[in-house]
């Protein structure tokens with residue numbers, strides 16, 4: 001898909017998600033499961049972008065789970081404790097390639113920073129139609145590829161140098 005004219009972001013209304021914001025048509029366009037939607041709308045860090053009342057893009061992010069920051073000896077890894085996770089970002093099909101995906105990830109980075117994050121991690125299935133586009137998006141924004149769980153591709157945006 002060729003790049004189209006960039007959206008005017010001043011016209012966007014960005015809020016926390018209400019339960020009916022991520023409706024079936026949005027879920028289908030972005031490829032979200034029911035479980036992802038349920039988790040996102042319960043999350044403190046799910047944001048939706050509306051244009052003239054219609055949700056055209058959204059993301060969901062979470063804080064680190066305490067268990068993720070435990071070393072085998074029971075001590076805490078401060079770096080893992082400060083890693084936020086972007087669970088997904090999605091833009092409605094007819095609004096893609098107009099800068100919104102990158103703008104939403106930038107918004108997530110800003111929110112994570114205000115909450116004390118040192119980095120923002122993202123991972124997604126390493127197989128599927130989304131891989132080339134998602135990889136290009138995160139690399140273009142300055143994320144660096146890193147190790148991830150089996151079957152996943154992982155990227156990290158470092159907010160504070162290690």
Ligand SMILES: CC(C)(COP(=O)(O)OP(=O)(O)OC[C@H]1O[C@@H](n2cnc3c(N)ncnc32)[C@H](O)[C@@H]1OP(=O)(O)O)[C@@H](O)C(=O)NCCC(=O)NCCS
Nearest residue numbers: 088089090091096097098099100101102130134136137140
């Ligand atoms: C990934 C996604 C959020 C991108 O949203 P978008 O609004 O189209 O992204 P942007 O317009 O901000 O593009 C930012 C950069 O990403 C890359 N990119 C985006 N779409 C691309 C495409 N179709 N082909 C190649 N590169 C692409 C480009 O580097 C682009 O910068 P450029 O336009 O200056 O070349 C959108 O395609 C989507 O919702 N996909 C389904 C869900 C998904 O895969 N999410 C990511 C994994 S969690």
